[in-house]
Amino acid sequence: MKLAIVRSVAVLAAATLLSLGFSGASLAAAPAALEKVVVAGWSKPITEVTNLLVDEDKGFFKAKGLDLQYVPGAGGGDAIRNILTGQADLAFTDPGSFFAALEKGEKLRAIYDIYPQNVFNVVSLKSQNITRPADLKGKKIGVYSLSSGTRQNLLVLLHQAGLRESDVTIVVTGLLNFAPLMQGQVDATAATDTGLLVGRQKGLADVNVMEVKNYLNVSSDMFVVREETYQQKKELLKKFLAAYRDSVNWMIKQPEEAAALAVKRAIDGKDAAVNLDVIRLRNLSSVSATTQKKGLGAFDMDVLQKAADTYLALGLVQRAIKVSEVVSQDLLPAK
Incomplete structure (x- = not known):
């Protein structure tokens, strides 16, 4: 009698699932929780x-x-x-x-x-005549943010010339930071290779680029x-x-x-x-x-x-x- 009850429950459960649209195949294919x-x-x-x-x-x-x-x-x-x-x-x-x-x-x-x-660089207009790290002394330099790799790698570049952060003025310009450079609000800007690519495609031209990887390819x-x-x-x-x-x-x-x-x-x-x-x-x-x-x-x-x-x-x-x-x-x- 117990076996009959178990079978009846199983049949009822199967019928209920079928009425809800679940087939045996769909049950087998049900994905595990991610x-x-x-x-x-x-x-x-x-x-x-x-x-x-x-x-x-x-x-x-x-x-x-x-x-x-x-x-x-x-x-x-x-x-x-x-x-x-x-x-x-x-x-x-x-x-x-x-x-x-x-x-x-x-x-x-x-x-x-x-x-x-290392994909970081420092970009400046050629009119600024910034061609080596030492030329950054006393300049205003843009970075994405103070907690970004642009600032950290800028400091690595400054170090090559014996300069410190206090030898320049750092300006937070955001991710799309070439507008301040083109408008003269900063003398140079720290960026990435992809940032420079997009900047050039938007009209940035006649620039000098110092790639940090030439000094420390980390x-x-x-x-x-x-x-x-x-x-x-x-x-x-x-x-x-x-x-x-x-x-x-x-x-x-x-x-x-x-x-x-x-x-x-x-x-x-x-x-x-x-x-x-x-x-x-x-x-x-x-x-x-x-x-x-x-x-x-x-x-x-x-x-x-x-x-x-x-x-x-x-x-x-x-x-x-x-x-x-x-x-x-x-x-x-x-x-």
């Missing part, structure tokens, strides 16, 4: 991070069981603040902001080298997490990094498709042709001799240590940082 992962960016959702914006279209992160969310920021310092306050799991940030937070005693760990090439950006996150969420982070690498490989192999998707996903992506140029530059900055040997995301530890030593010499940090203690590559997917 695990949320939040990335704190240094910027708004712009074209150069298209691979983080197109999961609705491409599903790189969903394929790993992840629900990817992006929190915008205004500089690498913002990104780190967002992980420290629990607003995000990973910070998309620059080495300078990472070093500054470590120096304040924050427990952080870098786990993936996003852009192993990584531009990396993924950083709190030490607690690193210790407690390793499987989540491994899945995220595997998905991220897949998305970068896609953008490298299919830049035209990425440029087209940026039109609807990036706030600055209205022109697909411009998007393509931006994406190609970012693709170039994603690879290096180290990543060729070890795979995307691998760090050149010697270069990163040199950068930490430079920041100490600059006075940007007050104590030595041993990068081998705060950088881990064990979560990187196999090449």
Whole structure:
């Protein structure tokens, strides 16, 4: 009798599900719940991070069981603040902001080298005759924000000429900072390669460009997490990094498709042709001799240590940082 009751309940349950439109096939295909992962960016959702914006279209992160969310920021310092306050799991940030937070005693760990090439520069109109770091003394120089890599890398450039931040006047001009340069509000402006590209396409001409990589070719950006996150969420982070690498490989192999998707996903992506140029530059900055040997995301530890030593010499940090203690590559997917 008990068996008959069980069978009756099972039949009734099946009939109820069928009446609601569920078939055996649809039940089997029901997706598992996605695990949320939040990335704190240094910027708004712009074209150069298209691979983080197109999961609705491409599903790189969903394929790993992840629900990817992006929190915008205004500089690498913002990104780190967002992980420290629990607003995000990973910070998309620059080495300078990472070093500054470590120096304040924050427990952080870098786990993936996003852009192993230095993409920062300082741009000036040729009429200013600024051709070397020493020429910046006494000048007004624009930066995206005081917590951005533009400021940090400007200070690296000044250091090459024995100059300090107090030897120049820094002006916060925002992300699209070439208008103040063209209007004479600043003598030079610190930017990125993609920022310069867009500026030139909007009419910026007759400029001198000093590329910071010619002085210190350190990584531009990396993924950083709190030490607690690193210790407690390793499987989540491994899945995220595997998905991220897949998305970068896609953008490298299919830049035209990425440029087209940026039109609807990036706030600055209205022109697909411009998007393509931006994406190609970012693709170039994603690879290096180290990543060729070890795979995307691998760090050149010697270069990163040199950068930490430079920041100490600059006075940007007050104590030595041993990068081998705060950088881990064990979560990187196999090449």
